[in-house]
Amino acid sequence: MGIGIILLTFDLKGQSISEFFKLVPTEYVDSMSVADRVKLMNNDTFYPKDNDDSCIEEYHLEYLDTERNFLRVESDYKTGQAAYGIIELRSFTKKNGNKILVVSNGAGIHQEFHTNEIVVFDYQKGKLQISRTASLPSHLDVNNFIKTNTPDSLKTEYLSFSGSYDLGIIDGIAQDVNGKTNSRPLPNITYKLYDQEMDWYNIDGSYLLGNTIEFIWNGDRFVRQKVTKKDK
Secondary structure (H helix, E strand, C coil), X not given: CCCCCCCCCCCCHHHCHHHHHHHCXXXXXXXCCHHHHHHHHCCCCECCCCCECCECEEEEEEEEECCCCEEEEEEEECXXXXXXXXEEEEEEECCCCCEEEEEEEEEXXXXXXXXXXXXXXXXXXXEEEECCCCCCCCCCCHHHCECCCCCHHHHHHHCCXXXXXXXXXXXXXXXXCCCXXXXXXXXXXXXXXXXXXHHHHCCCCCCECCCXXXXXXXXXXXEECCCECCCC
């Protein structure tokens, strides 16, 4: 996606994650209107208008943590289809006091999940615009996680692994919709390679450097860290 400017105006009292959710351009939140998003934040289920009897998709608010500026919406199918989707938002404060907002949108089926879109917005004076200074890679392919001398045959196996961003609940510590609080800081933004297929299909994992890359916000930009190994 090319860099463009998208401007919407709201009175963001306190710049809460709830208000930021209303401000995100519709193309990054599955075309949900502001009214649809308000409905979700009132703990109502949202059903897209194009649903029919054979395909009923439903959206619900999974996490809303206004203290640590994190929100997560999940979608799945009431009619039994295996596909699901996740939208996450998280805001950060810049050194100059202004805010940025990270939005990710992904989809999966069964054990596979991919981030389809990740975008960083600058917020100033009630407006969002795609940031020209703070960004995250749109995708990290398997070459970021393997040794340079990996045999082509194994690289082909590793290419089947899916991967996605996690903006805040990799350790399952975000506040839930029922108001359960947790004072621990959220983890850094991470990109996770889902390497559980090694166990399923007995794939040699000795050429993998790890399965997780963290991005630490330093007040100006996201600083990429070295690949590490995290538990599945």
